[in-house]
Amino acid sequence: MHVRLGGRDVLTDITVDFAPGELVGLIGPNGAGKTTLLRCLSGAIAPRRGTVHCPRRAVGYVPQRAHVAWDFPISVFQAVLNGRAHLHKFRPAGRADYEHAHQALARTAMAELADRSIAELSGGQRQRVLIARALACNPRVLLLDEPLTGLDVPNQEMLGDLVKQLSHGGTTIIMATHDLGQAVDLCDKLLILKGTVHAYAPPQDLKDPELWQRVFGVSADAALLRTVGART
Structure with missing residues (x-):
C-alpha cells in the first residue's frame, strides 16, 4: 500500500x-x-x-480525544447510539440499535453514566465513550x-x-x-x-x-x- x-x-x-x-x-x-x-x-x-x-463495516475507528467536540450538548448514551447512524442513514434508530448501544456501554463500564452529558466526563470516561461508540457496531x-x-x-x-x-x-x-x-x-x-x-x-x-x-x-x-x- x-x-x-x-x-x-x-x-x-x-x-x-x-x-x-x-x-x-x-x-x-x-x-x-x-x-x-x-x-x-x-x-x-x-x-x-x-x-x-x-470490509469497511467490520472496522471501528476511535480518533484522538482532542478531535472530538466534547462541549456538544449530548448524553453519553446518545453519543454511543450515534455510532450506528451510518448503518441506517435514512431511518431512525430502532430497537436493535438501542440494544447494541446499551451492550457497548456495559462492555466499557459506562452504563451507569449513560444519561450524563459528555461535557461532564473525565478523560478516561471520554475515552471509554469513544470506544463504546465504535463497539456499538460490533466491529x-x-x-x-x-x-x-x-x-x-x-x-x-x-x-x-x-x-x-x-x-x-x-x-x-x-x-x-x-x-x-x-x-x-x-x-x-x-x-x-x-x-x-x-x-x-x-x-x-x-x-x-x-x-x-x-x-x-x-x-x-x-x-x-x-x-x-x-x-x-
Missing part, C-alpha cells in the same frame, strides 16, 4: 497482515504516518496504490489512535485491561501509542512505523538496539532502549 498526501509520500510499501484477536501496538516517532495508516485501514483515506482487505477490527495519551496511570491501566479483554474476545485491535513501555507490556505484536514498516513482531523479538536507534533517532545510551528491553 502506498499513500500520498499533500504532494508527498506519507506511507510506502506497506504490507502487513493482522490476525483475529491480535492486539497490535502501532508505534513510531512523530510524523511517522501512524494516524494516516489507521485512517487508511478505516476507509477514511484511499491509498494511491494497493488495497485494504477488510471485527478496532483502530485506536493514541487512546492512552493524557490519562493518569489508573485510567491507563483500566483501558489496557479493556483492550486486552476485547482482543481475548476475538476483536483485532491496532492501537497507535507513544507509550512504548505500555506497548511492550500490553501488546501481542509491535508494528514499528516510519514511512514504511521497519518491523512487525512480538516485543520479545525486537531487542536489536540498532532498529530503535534508526527509527527513533536516539543515541546508544538512550533511555528508550531500556524501556523497550533493547539495552539493560
